Amino acid sequence: EAQVTQNPRYLITVTGKKLTVTCSQNMNHEYMSWYRQDPGLGLRQIYYSMNVEVTDKGDVPEGYKVSRKEKRNFPLILESPSPNQTSLYFCASSLWAGGLETQYFGPGTRLLVL
């Protein structure tokens, strides 16, 4: 079954404690992306990756890091989380950057930073 998986689905942490949210896809997609969804703000792109070892900033990259060492994985790293990073996070992948209509989203990771 084609899918994008994220772990963990729910996470409560404290300010400053480094965390990683994993994202994996099984469709051999080239393009992967991270979004956050906040009430009243909709979805905002954090980082995206065109392919292995190719990443670039979206609209709200501050406070986040990503890496793309393998095609299937695109982890989101919060080196020093702060309360304003409390949000619902979605990972997504598509066949290629120009094929956004093929974009599959993961189920989401709800993060609370105290």
Added chain:
Amino acid sequence: DQQVKQNSPSLSVQEGRISILNCDYTNSMFDYFLWYKKYPAEGPTFLISISSIKDKNEDGRFTVFLNKSAKHLSLHIVPSQPGDSAVYFCAASEGRGGSEKLVFGKGTKLTVNP
């Protein structure tokens, strides 16, 4: 500055009637637009897209209209069904293979009443 605007946070329609969801954009470089549908506790799913070389794209009950001069697009759902009740996001990018950033609106919550 919000580049993609969905000015109606919510919309309520009667089953069988037409639902019209609107979206405005400010960036004249956008030339590829997508609509996503999102149910609670799930990731968004792609619904329909349109390229700027077209003014209309239809897929079953869903039609997207694009007015480039007005920088406006709309999603028509006819007839509306209770299962269409969800949050709808409009998104835009600078074309296939252009900028790989995807900018979303804040979403419109559609409720279809039986």
